[in-house]
Amino acid sequence: MIAETVCSAVSAAGLGIAAITAYRRRFLAAARIAAYALVPVGLVMTGIVDWLADTAFSPMAWAGFGVLGASWLLFATTRAVERRRAGTRKERKAARSAARREAVAPAAPASSPGKGSRPAAGPAPASRSEDDFGDIEAILKKHGI
CATH class of the missing domain: 1.20.5 (Single alpha-helices involved in coiled-coils or other helix-helix interfaces)
Incomplete structure (x- = not known):
């Protein structure tokens, strides 16, 4: 009984605010406020408020x-x-x-260097830190620093 009264009062206040907003020529906002204001009355009319009140004390x-x-x-x-x-x-x-x-799959046979294969050309690869500094130096040179 108290919940229905509170929901009705909230809806009435919301509809009043919607009327004031519509008076100020903000019709879209007024329609949105009216939609929100009608939700509590709809909840009372569907019986959800009674169900919630019964649930709260069970x-x-x-x-x-x-x-x-x-x-x-x-x-x-x-x-x-x-x-x-x-x-x-x-x-x-x-x-x-x-x-x-x-x-389950058999291991691939190890390939041995044959007539057609060549060893890798060039010096041994540099350490990782030297590569990093080389990249940084290239970027700095590119920007003229």
């Missing part, structure tokens, strides 16, 4: 909310653990099947 409903919360907590925990591992169930299954295929 111990069985609160126990149900507790069970839903525990369910959500289990879902979130298992998802977090799954992310810390190797991914989803499909990804783990694909990785296992790929590992089995590699174990």
Whole structure:
């Protein structure tokens, strides 16, 4: 009974604000405010407000909310653990099947240098840090620094 009165008062106040907004020639905003203002009356007319009031004072409903919360907590925990591992169930299954295929497939024969093969030409590759500095020097030279 009190909830219906509060919802009616909220709707009346919202419609008043919508009328003032329309008086100021802001019709689009006024229509939007009126739409929001009619929601509480619609909830009262459909009976949702009575259902919510009955639910708020029901111990069985609160126990149900507790069970839903525990369910959500289990879902979130298992998802977090799954992310810390190797991914989803499909990804783990694909990785296992790929590992089995590699174990079953014969190893490729080692290729020995033959008549047609040539050794790699040029000096041995520089260390990684020298390559990095070479790249930096090239960028600086490109910009005239």
